[in-house]
Amino acid sequence: DQQVKQNSPSLSVQEGRISILNCDYTNSMFDYFLWYKKYPAEGPTFLISISSIKDKNEDGRFTVFLNKSAKHLSLHIVPSQPGDSAVYFCAASRKNSGGYQKVTFGTGTKLQVIP
Amino acid sequence: KAGVTQTPRYLIKTRGQQVTLSCSPISGHRSVSWYQQTPGQGLQFLFEYFSETQRNKGNFPGRFSGRQFSNSRSEMNVSTLELGDSALYLCASSRIGLATDTQYFGPGTRLTVL
Numbered sequence: 642d643q644q645v646k647q648n649s650p651s652l653s654v655q656e657g658r659i660s661i662l663n664c665d666y667t668n669s670m671f672d673y674f675l676w677y678k679k680y681p682a683e684g685p686t687f688l689i690s691i692s693s694i695k696d697k698n699e700d701g702r703f704t705v706f707l708n709k710s711a712k713h714l715s716l717h718i719v720p721s722q723p724g725d726s727a728v729y730f731c732a733a734s735r736k737n738s739g740g741y742q743k744v745t746f747g748t749g750t751k752l753q754v755i756p
Numbered sequence: 757k758a759g760v761t762q763t764p765r766y767l768i769k770t771r772g773q774q775v776t777l778s779c780s781p782i783s784g785h786r787s788v789s790w791y792q793q794t795p796g797q798g799l800q801f802l803f804e805y806f807s808e809t810q811r812n813k814g815n816f817p818g819r820f821s822g823r824q825f826s827n828s829r830s831e832m833n834v835s836t837l838e839l840g841d842s843a844l845y846l847c848a849s850s851r852i853g854l855a856t857d858t859q860y861f862g863p864g865t866r867l868t869v870l
Binding site for chain 1: 760789791796797798799800801804806811812846848853854855856858859860861862863864
């Protein structure tokens with residue numbers, strides 16, 4: 642049961658344009674959401690996060706939007722740069738029965754920014 | 757500060773064997789999580805350890821086990837390897853494992869089961 646879904650396995654965008662990566666989740670107990678970026682042969686690196694009490698968080702060129710009613714979040718990258726080409730993972734966190742946080746990752750979207 | 761290190765980086769085993777992977781977290785981090793990455797499945801959570809105790813567990817069979825030592829270093833073990841266990845195994849550490857604690861990932865161990 643994939644509770645966090647990234648339905649687009651890949652995305653191509655021209656340099657300078659906006660990249661929009663989407664993520665849907667099914668569990669309403671998730672209360673914290675994150676995006677990670679992964680280059681080949683490296684582990685994922687944290688990009689940006691958002692709490693469920695907010696609907697937007699911005700960090701430089703990266704903005705994450707959360708729509709709780711639709712159980713949907715998106716990552717906007719503006720402007721896109723060739724160095725942004727990577728696999729992007731959406732992740733969601735909730736407390737388990739013991740009260741500890743458990744993070745669930747999506748399947749990833751491979752972004753290619755074309756110069 | 758040194759990052760998360762994982763050893764070995766690459767491993768080839770045959771079906772039925774067992775394997776042990778090692779993870780050294782960032783100094784001062786007490787939470788260590790393990791993930792399995794396979795094509796099309798994303799990162800699947802295996803388990804999380806904090807202060808030598810398993811706090812969280814994913815939906816993997818009992819062949820997958822782990823432990824954490826008093827210095828926060830962690831190992832995961834897979835017994836009776838199957839072809840489907842071929843994957844990239846990632847370890848991540850964070851300060852105390854809160855959702856707001858950034859997880860720092862190691863480069864992973866690429867396991868191939870023949």
